[in-house]
Every structure is written in C-alpha cells, then in structure tokens.
Amino acid sequence: MVTGLLPGCSKDTPSGPRIGSNSQIVADYESKRRAANAAVAEVKLRAAATDVDLGGGVINTWTYNGGLPGPLIRVKKGDVIRATIQNDLPADTAIHWHGIGLRNDMDGVPGLTQDPIKPGSSFTYEFAVPDSGTHWFHPHLGTQLERGLYAPLIVDDPTEKADYDIDTIVIFDDWLKGDPDATLAGLKKNGMGGMDMPGMDHGSMVMPQSDVLDGDAADVTSYQGMLANGRFPTAPVVVTCREGQRVRLRIINAAADTAFRVGVPGQKLNVTHTDGFAVQPVEGDAVLLGQGERIDAVVTVRGLTRVIGVGEGRSLYAQVILLPEGAQGPQEDLAMAQAVEKSTPLRLSDFVAAESVRLASKSPDVTHDLVLGGPGSNYEWTINGIAFDHAKPLEGALDFKPGQRVRLNYKNDTTMFHPMHLHGHTFQVVNNGKPGARKDTAIVLPKQTLTVDFDANNPGQWVTHCHNVYHGESGMMSVLSYVES
Numbered sequence: 001m002v003t004g005l006l007p008g009c010s011k012d013t014p015s016g017p018r019i020g021s022n023s024q025i026v027a028d029y030e031s032k033r034r035a036a037n038a039a040v041a042e043v044k045l046r047a048a049a050t051d052v053d054l055g056g057g058v059i060n061t062w063t064y065n066g067g068l069p070g071p072l073i074r075v076k077k078g079d080v081i082r083a084t085i086q087n088d089l090p091a092d093t094a095i096h097w098h099g100i101g102l103r104n105d106m107d108g109v110p111g112l113t114q115d116p117i118k119p120g121s122s123f124t125y126e127f128a129v130p131d132s133g134t135h136w137f138h139p140h141l142g143t144q145l146e147r148g149l150y151a152p153l154i155v156d157d158p159t160e161k162a163d164y165d166i167d168t169i170v171i172f173d174d175w176l177k178g179d180p181d182a183t184l185a186g187l188k189k190n191g192m193g194g195m196d197m198p199g200m201d202h203g204s205m206v207m208p209q210s211d212v213l214d215g216d217a218a219d220v221t222s223y224q225g226m227l228a229n230g231r232f233p234t235a236p237v238v239v240t241c242r243e244g245q246r247v248r249l250r251i252i253n254a255a256a257d258t259a260f261r262v263g264v265p266g267q268k269l270n271v272t273h274t275d276g277f278a279v280q281p282v283e284g285d286a287v288l289l290g291q292g293e294r295i296d297a298v299v300t301v302r303g304l305t306r307v308i309g310v311g312e313g314r315s316l317y318a319q320v321i322l323l324p325e326g327a328q329g330p331q332e333d334l335a336m337a338q339a340v341e342k343s344t345p346l347r348l349s350d351f352v353a354a355e356s357v358r359l360a361s362k363s364p365d366v367t368h369d370l371v372l373g374g375p376g377s378n379y380e381w382t383i384n385g386i387a388f389d390h391a392k393p394l395e396g397a398l399d400f401k402p403g404q405r406v407r408l409n410y411k412n413d414t415t416m417f418h419p420m421h422l423h424g425h426t427f428q429v430v431n432n433g434k435p436g437a438r439k440d441t442a443i444v445l446p447k448q449t450l451t452v453d454f455d456a457n458n459p460g461q462w463v464t465h466c467h468n469v470y471h472g473e474s475g476m477m478s479v480l481s482y483v484e485s
C-alpha cells in the first residue's frame with residue numbers, strides 16, 4: 001500500500017501528448033498483435049426490443065438477436081472477431097468486449113473510443129483476440145446492460161490441458177421490476193437510501209446487507225427475481241449430462257446491482273480461473289462474484305446437480321440444473337439455496353495466478369491512487385472527488401507511458417463495496433505484497449484498499465469504473481491514458 005501521496009497523483013507521473021484511440025500507435029500495436037493468417041470469426045448482431053420468456057412470464061425488453069442472454073461468440077486465442085451490430089433500438093448504443101485486451105478504438109466507450117451507434121445504423125467491430133478465457137460483451141452506455149443486452153464471449157486456448165468432460169456457461173442476472181432509467185432517475189432524485197422507485201415508500205424497508213461484503217449489498221430493492229441463463233429458478237435451464245461427468249462451469253455475473261454467492265450444494269467448487277486467467281486451483285464451498293466478474297470452476301455431476309447463485313442480501317436465487325439422463329428431482333429447492341446462502345465463499349485473497357499467467361516480478365514505475373467516494377446528495381459517486389462527465393471524459397485522467405508497470409490503489413472511502421473494472425487490460429491483484437489473481441474486475445470492500453498492478457502494453461485511453469451500473473452511470477468512472485514516451 002502506498003501512502004503519503006495526494007489522491008490521484010504520483011511523483012513519478014509522466015507527461016507528454018496523450019495517445020487517443022485514433023492514434024497511429026493504436027493501429028501499430030494491433031498490426032503486431034494480429035497474425036497474417038489469423039482466422040476471422042464473422043458475427044452478426046442485432047440489438048432490438050423483443051419478447052423474451054423468462055420462465056415466469058413473457059416480457060418485452062432489449063436483447064441481442066432476440067435472446068437473453070444474447071448469442072454466444074466462441075473463438076480461439078489469436079483469432080480475429082469481425083462483428084457487425086445493427087442498432088434497431090430506439091437509442092444510441094455501442095458494444096464493450098469485457099475482458100478482452102483489444103485495440104483501443106474497438107473498446108466501445110462512446111465519447112472516448114468511438115461515436116455512439118445511432119438508431120437505424122450499424123457498426124463493425126474488428127479486433128484480434130489475444131487472451132483465452134471466459135469473457136462477455138454488453139453496452140457501455142446508460143443502463144442498457146440492465147435491460148438484458150449481454151452475452152458470453154468464450155476464447156479457447158487449444159494448448160490448454162483440459163481436465164473436464166464438458167463446459168457450461170452460467171450467467172447470473174438480477175431482473176428489475178420496471179424501467180432501469182426511471183430507477184436511476186429515482187436514485188438521483190432521492191439520493192441514497194434505497195429510494196429507487198419514485199413515489200415508493202421505503203420508510204420501513206431494510207436495505208440488502210451482506211456479511212461477506214462488509215455492509216451494504218445493493219442500492220435498488222425493486223427486483224422481481226434473479227435469473228440464470230435468462231430464467232427464474234422456478235423454470236430453470238436444464239443441461240443434460242451423464243452421471244460422473246466433470247463439468248467446467250463458466251460463471252458470469254451480468255447483474256447491475258447484485259453480487260452473487262455461487263455454490264453447488266453437496267460438493268466443493270474447484271476454481272481454475274478468475275476473469276478468464278488461470279489460478280492455482282483452489283477448492284471452496286462457494287465463490288463470490290461482483291458485477292462483471294467471472295469464475296471457472298469444475299464440479300462433478302452427481303444426480304440432479306444444482307448450480308445456485310444467491311443474490312447477496314436479497315434472499316433471492318437463480319439456478320442452472322445439470323441433469324444426468326434418467327435422473328429426476330424437484331425443479332425448485334429452497335433448502336438448497338439457503339445452504340448456499342449460508343456457505344462460506346472463497347475470498348479474493350484465496351486466489352493466486354498460475355505461473356503461466358503471472359506478471360514478471362517488477363516494482364511499479366508509476367502509482368496512481370483512485371479514491372472511491374459517494375454518494376453525494378444527488379447520488380453522485382466519484383473517483384478522486386470527480387463524478388465522471390461524459391462531456392469531458394479526460395477530467396482527472398491518470399497518465400502513464402507504454403512499457404511501464406502501473407500500480408493502482410483503489411481506496412474505498414464509502415460504506416459500500418464496489419466491483420472495479422479496468423478496460424483493455426488484466427491486472428494482477430497484490431495480496432499483502434505477494435502476487436494474487438489476474439483479473440479485470442475485483443471487489444473493493446468498504447473502507448479497504450485494493451492494490452493491483454498491470455503492464456502498460458495496450459496504448460490508448462481506457463476507462464476504469466464501478467461495474468454496479470447505477471454507480472458507474474452516476475460518476476464512479478475515470479480514464480487511464482497512455483502518453484507518448
């Protein structure tokens with residue numbers, strides 16, 4: 001932990017012209033990253049309002065290609081993705097490729113890395129995919145993620161040793177009652193305190209609390225239920241398996257305002273990856289996923305096997321069922337969900353990057369502090385005292401040069417946890433001075449500091465922000481900018 005520095009400043013901060021997303025330097029790095037014979041995956045996406053069956057009623061919401069989740073994109077490490085998105089929404093949009101160390105001008109941050117894609121128009125993203133893992137994509141704009149615009153992006157590494165029989169993607173989400181923009185407007189109008197629906201009386205309402213999150217678990221209480229792969233727990237997705245099969249679960253938290261405690265009752269999870277990067281395998285009864293985080297874990301099919309995610313502080317759950325042929329059982333089991341709710345999840349400090357993906361040992365060239373603050377009287381959430389303004393994104397930007405080892409200290413000065421995400425890079429958590437997990441999103445607990453290191457090997461301008469959609473949209477976002485050496 002670094003002390004004695006002004007928030008956001010570092011005595012070793014470099015200066016020089018900033019490298020924007022349209023810089024030739026960004027294109028040059030992509031040329032080096034992209035092999036001449038790289039396979040190109042052609043993807044067609046359409047964002048539009050569609051009817052979706054959540055297994056508890058059909059609703060009309062915004063989706064990719066009519067599905068919730070949207071369509072899986074699956075490629076190999078080193079491939080190129082060429083994805084054309086047709087925007088048939090009544091609003092601007094863009095796509096952020098969460099977890100991919102891609103070229104900066106394809107990162108999908110309107111106002112910083114591209115112009116928004118207007119209704120009725122299309123845009124083609126094209127980028128090389130340098131790293132394998134369990135990733136996903138979604139808009140980085142307003143509350144659109146909360147409406148259901150998200151989908152998995154799996155990058156396989158053909159050289160990886162596979163110690164499992166099949167893999168299954170499990171995406172957890174929280175499903176709001178009502179309109180996300182009205183919910184955000186209600187939060188801004190009423191400030192803090194869970195007054196999420198205009199006109200609703202929250203006088204006696206207890207806000208969600210979580211022991212493993214050290215306090216407040218959420219800001220919005222008006223959730224209809226939790227979803228796994230787009231379904232409520234009463235009508236879950238059932239994956240047909242064979243008894244005894246080892247299943248690699250690729251678990252993604254796509255929720256806006258909910259952390260999930262995920263477990264498989266009756267057995268341990270053998271965690272192999274955090275945010276797509278290998279860790280030294282570790283076993284636990286459950287894992288905790290903040291918004292935007294992913295975990296890969298191997299389990300064994302033993303009769304009807306439930307993958308359960310309980311929304312922290314909500315007493316609501318969702319599940320995917322692994323079902324051997326011929327096995328039967330109740331679709332719902334509240335006792336099983338309660339067992340997961342009471343289980344002890346692995347902590348961030350339990351994970352250590354595998355040797356193969358560990359950063360070279362090196363002391364930081366530049367250190368930046370990011371003090372997380374809020375909420376203000378109009379529900380502003382801040383980094384270093386600044387609520388991010390899309391009209392002037394570089395206000396408070398933090399600089400470094402290509403090739404530098406950068407250290408970030410996320411200092412949480414609030415009473416709530418924040419799942420902080422960094423675009424375009426996978427950092428390495430610093431655990432009491434020792435190497436921790438490689439991740440791109442990590443929970444910063446209230447009144448705690450999370451220290452992470454990364455190598456500045458992907459020039460451009462990248463946001464780091466809270467992946468609680470309501471916090472990110474209310475200002476908890478900042479730009480990290482490369483400057484020319």
Ligand SMILES: [Cu+2]
Binds near residue numbers: 419476
């Ligand atoms: Cu936050």
